[in-house]
Amino acid sequence: xxxxxxxxxxxxxxxxxxxxxxxxxxxxxxxxxxxxxxxxxxxxxxxxxxxxxxxxxxxxxxxxxxxxxxxxxxxxxxxxxxxxxxxxxxxxxxxxxxxxxxxxxxxxxxxxxxxxxxxxxxxxxxxxxxxxxxxxxxxxxxxxxxxxxxxxxxxxxxxxxxxxxxxxxxxxxxxxxxxxxxxxxxxxxxxxxxxxxxxxxxxxxxxxxxxxxxxxxxxxxxxxxxxxxxxxxxxxxxxxxxxxxxxxxxxxxxxxxxxxxxxxxxxxxxxxxxxxxxxxxxxxxxxxxxxxxxxxxxxx
Amino acid sequence: xxxxxxxxxxxxxxxxxxxxxxxxxxxxxxxxxxxxxxxxxxxxxxxxxxxxxxxxxxxxxxxxxxxxxxxxxxxxxxxxxxxxxxxxxxxxxxxxxxxxxxxxxxxxxxxxxxxxxxxxxxxxxxxxxxxxxxxxxxxxxxxxxxxxxxxxxxxxxxxxxxxxxxxxxxxxxxxxxxxxxxxxxxxxxxxxxxxxxxxxxxxxxxxxxxxxxxxxxxxxxxxxxxxxxxxxxxxxxxxxxxxxxxxxxxxxxxxxxxxxxxxxxxxxxxxxxxxxxxxxxxxxxxxxxxxxxxxxxxxxxxxxxxxxxxxxxxx
Numbered sequence: 338x339x340x341x342x343x344x345x346x347x348x349x350x351x352x353x354x355x356x357x358x359x360x361x362x363x364x365x366x367x368x369x370x371x372x373x374x375x376x377x378x379x380x381x382x383x384x385x386x387x388x389x390x391x392x393x394x395x396x397x398x399x400x401x402x403x404x405x406x407x408x409x410x411x412x413x414x415x416x417x418x419x420x421x422x423x424x425x426x427x428x429x430x431x432x433x434x435x436x437x438x439x440x441x442x443x444x445x446x447x448x449x450x451x452x453x454x455x456x457x458x459x460x461x462x463x464x465x466x467x468x469x470x471x472x473x474x475x476x477x478x479x480x481x482x483x484x485x486x487x488x489x490x491x492x493x494x495x496x497x498x499x500x501x502x503x504x505x506x507x508x509x510x511x512x513x514x515x516x517x518x519x520x521x522x523x524x525x526x527x528x529x530x531x532x533x534x535x536x537x538x539x540x541x542x543x544x545x546x547x548x549x550x551x552x553x554x555x556x557x558x559x560x561x562x563x564x565x566x567x568x569x570x571x572x573x574x575x576x577x578x579x580x581x582x583x584x585x586x587x588x589x590x591x592x593x594x595x596x597x598x599x600x601x602x603x604x605x606x607x608x609x610x611x612x613x614x615x616x617x618x619x620x621x622x623x624x625x626x627x628x629x630x631x632x633x634x635x636x637x
Numbered sequence: 638x639x640x641x642x643x644x645x646x647x648x649x650x651x652x653x654x655x656x657x658x659x660x661x662x663x664x665x666x667x668x669x670x671x672x673x674x675x676x677x678x679x680x681x682x683x684x685x686x687x688x689x690x691x692x693x694x695x696x697x698x699x700x701x702x703x704x705x706x707x708x709x710x711x712x713x714x715x716x717x718x719x720x721x722x723x724x725x726x727x728x729x730x731x732x733x734x735x736x737x738x739x740x741x742x743x744x745x746x747x748x749x750x751x752x753x754x755x756x757x758x759x760x761x762x763x764x765x766x767x768x769x770x771x772x773x774x775x776x777x778x779x780x781x782x783x784x785x786x787x788x789x790x791x792x793x794x795x796x797x798x799x800x801x802x803x804x805x806x807x808x809x810x811x812x813x814x815x816x817x818x819x820x821x822x823x824x825x826x827x828x829x830x831x832x833x834x835x836x837x838x839x840x841x842x843x844x845x846x847x848x849x850x851x852x853x854x855x856x857x858x859x860x861x862x863x864x865x866x867x868x869x870x871x872x873x874x875x876x877x878x879x880x881x882x883x884x885x886x887x888x889x890x891x892x893x894x895x896x897x898x899x900x901x902x903x904x905x906x907x908x909x910x911x912x913x914x915x916x917x918x919x920x921x922x923x924x925x926x927x928x929x930x931x932x933x934x935x936x937x938x939x940x941x942x943x944x945x946x947x948x949x950x951x952x
Contacts, residue, residue, distance in 0.1 A: 473651065473652075473655065474655070476652055476655075477652055477655040477656050477659060478659075480652055480656055480927055480930055480931050480934070481656070481659075481923070481927055481930075482885040482886070482888070482889045482926070482930065483889075484889045484892070484893070485888075485889055485892070485907075485923060485926055485927075486923075488892070488907055488908075488911055488919075489660075489663060489919050489920075489923045490663075490666070491911050492663075492910060492911040492914055492915070492916060492919040493663050493664075493666045493667050493914075493916070493919075494666075494667075494668070495914065496911065496912070569780055572780060572782075573780065573782060573893050576782050576893065576896065577892075577893060577896055577904075577908050578908065578912075579908060579911045579912065589782075592782065592783055592786060593896075595786060596786050596789070596897065599789065599790045599793075599794040599801075600794070602790065605783075605786055605787070605790065609779075609783045609786075609787075612780065612783065613778040613779055613783070614778070616777060616778050616780070617774075617777065617778040620777050620778075
């Protein structure tokens with residue numbers, strides 16, 4: 338008897354994996370091929386990711402290099418987006434600002450997702466005291482508006498990119514926890530959970546291998562939305578001058594620089610366009626994923 | 638209704654207590670020894686010890702917490718590291734410009750957001766509808782501080798209609814006061830109004846498709862009556878929820894927008910405190926802002942009960 342179950346094990350595993358895979362593929366197909374908005378968002382985002390993460394390879398100049406005698410040069414072949422007050426190449430600074438923004442938001446959302454989803458799933462599965470304690474904490478965290486909390490935490494951790502990523506991650510997890518808990522409550526009474534338990538699966542295995550896969554769709558949308566929130570917050574902190582440390586660029590600090598020279602609109606236009614496209618692409622993508630995963634809209 | 642109010646009030650207390658606990662613990666989140674991290678890098682051992690005693694860090698945590706709550710109850714938020722003045726006094730002085738900006742922006746948000754949202758929602762796919770949808774997309778891609786700089790460039794720098802920044806108190810010089818307020822208030826108000834309009838539009842358009850609205854129209858009521866009495870009241874719940882949350886967005890937004898227009902206010906206090914790692918000021922400001930948000934959420938909850946009797950009767 339026990340041998341028979343052991344024999345069944347691998348094939349059940351494959352079925353689950355294949356189902357999860359097909360969910361990913363059908364979602365991706367839906368988002369990229371059938372939804373022009375989603376495709377546009379994905380293409381813009383991809384270009385920005387290549388530009389940001391590949392900044393050391395792509396940027397024509399070092400973002401901190403000063404070109405003597407070329408202060409506030411308007412865009413030209415030598416400096417595609419012009420130069421700033423300290424004669425630095427603005428295009429290169431935008432690429433590095435994008436890079437900082439990407440890294441901060443990826444780390445922040447990573448922290449938020451891992452911590453939030455784990456705590457949310459545990460709260461929903463365990464119920465009782467654990468649930469009350471975790472959710473009270475979530476409620477309290479959510480009473481703090483994101484940016485204000487981040488600013489407070491920056492005072493504690495000290496200014497710098499790592500602090501910003503950590504602070505934004507701490508602000509992001511309650512949303513994930515709340516969502517994951519809701520999903521857990523919806524999934525827990527399903528037959529497949531009972532079946533897994535009847536087969537002797539441990540709670541840990543049921544939570545993290547069975548339920549988490551099925552609870553995924555709304556969380557994916559939340560990841561995209563949280564990315565947009567993190568990008569926006571990072572830019573706002575940079576604008577306030579408490580994001581990156583001085584000479585290093587962030588999209589927000591570049592926009593703050595532009596405020597000092599309103600007679601030179603190119604200082605504003607390029608960084609603002611980069612930030613705007615970044616936010617737009619993330620939102621388009623989040624909308625498209627949401628549509629693709631919404632069972633009511635699924636076209637067969 | 639009375640019992641509903643009392644229950645909501647009681648529910649708000651633990652959140653407030655937990656929030657104050659969280660704000661208290663900020664000081665203890667500082668990596669390593671808080672006193673030496675916050676002291677001047679060249680401070681002597683004695684100076685660090687003095688700072689530790691001033692912050693009360695030499696006492697057991699529970700005693701610190703008790704003292705912190707006791708002084709909170711007396712309205713004492715401690716003294717600022719940076720200026721040496723009481724934090725409560727700094728907040729009181731700087732809250733006024735921020736409140737002024739937030740209030741005017743919020744009124745703009747509510748009037749523009751709800752009226753445009755209703756107009757778009759009642760006539761889906763009309764010009765209003767497209768306008769509202771388009772502006773929401775635009776304001777999603779343009780953060781409020783970028784929009785602020787654009788307005789500054791266009792209306793203050795290029796056309797010279799309005800001052801570049803700063804603040805004049807309205808009671809000192811009403812005309813100049815209003816002029817310095819217009820741009821920041823427009824920046825915050827329009828960005829938030831776009832979000833509220835989008836939400837209201839969805840809520841209204843969903844309610845408009847309900848059968849009782851068809852009935853109301855079928856019995857020959859004027860469109861205005863149908864919209865105001867039947868549609869609006871039932872679509873207000875999501876609008877109230879969002880407008881409650883928007884108070885938070887607007888106060889947070891003021892912190893950033895104040896910088897755009899070089900206005901004094903809580904934003905400047907907070908940013909200066911972060912740079913100086915002035916923890917007592919940060920703690921005090923954070924606590925005041927969070928209390929405001931909790932209060933606003935409470936009011937929104939109470940308003941649900943007023944708008945929708947089902948909610949208050951359920952309790």
